[in-house]
Amino acid sequence: SQQGEEDPQALSIQEGENATMNCSYKTSINNLQWYRQNSGRGLVHLILIRSNEREKHSGRLRVTLDTSKKSSSLLITASRAADTASYFCATDASQNSGYSTLTFGKGTMLLVSP
Amino acid sequence: SAVISQKPSRDICQRGTSLTIQCQVDSQVTMMFWYRQQPGQSLTLIATANQGSEATYESGFVIDKFPISRPNLTFSTLTVSNMSPEDSSIYLCSVGRQGRGDREQYFGPGTRLTVT
Numbered sequence: 001s002q003q004g005e006e007d008p009q010a011l012s013i014q015e016g017e018n019a020t021m022n023c024s025y026k027t028s029i030n031n032l033q034w035y036r037q038n039s040g041r042g043l044v045h046l047i048l049i050r051s052n053e054r055e056k057h058s059g060r061l062r063v064t065l066d067t068s069k070k071s072s073s074l075l076i077t078a079s080r081a082a083d084t085a086s087y088f089c090a091t092d093a094s095q096n097s098g099y100s101t102l103t104f105g106k107g108t109m110l111l112v113s114p
Numbered sequence: 115s116a117v118i119s120q121k122p123s124r125d126i127c128q129r130g131t132s133l134t135i136q137c138q139v140d141s142q143v144t145m146m147f148w149y150r151q152q153p154g155q156s157l158t159l160i161a162t163a164n165q166g167s168e169a170t171y172e173s174g175f176v177i178d179k180f181p182i183s184r185p186n187l188t189f190s191t192l193t194v195s196n197m198s199p200e201d202s203s204i205y206l207c208s209v210g211r212q213g214r215g216d217r218e219q220y221f222g223p224g225t226r227l228t229v230t
Contacts, residue, residue: 045219090157102219
């Protein structure tokens, strides 16, 4: 079953504005990751936040994690047209230390207009 | 990180035929993953391919439909067999680091398959 559920499904903003996307999940996790996909191509890893972390920054990206609510948010500040893409959260809930398998949410399609 | 290439990048195939997708990594990796992304949908894991052993398939996916090879630590193939229009999707391979700690995955550019 789908672990992550993003909202909104689609978001349209102007350049310079901030974009916030949310992700909810159902089970305990080791970490939560955000990926970007441009126009149906491969995914690019953006940021990973561990289950014992509450907030993490990377450039214009800010991710929060609330394990009590089983939710995460991705904030992109000062958006650019090049940020136009689909954004997916993925949860790592693997029980062993060998390797992780990720469960992806449905994604948020972000459109940033010049 | 790892650099991953896939061939073909896209293809249009007739129903009933099969297509083999190749995934090449620029470094040796233990685990490789194959995902399917149906139009407008998220990624669904098809199987995990470990070198030297049978692939592990997720619920809803079977070896007869999606046979996987993993002949060495830098290469894998996924075959989509006896295709139908419902198999039209983007197929992506990815690699992940093994062991404890943060384990993000790195994705290939995907193969866009259209079945007519």
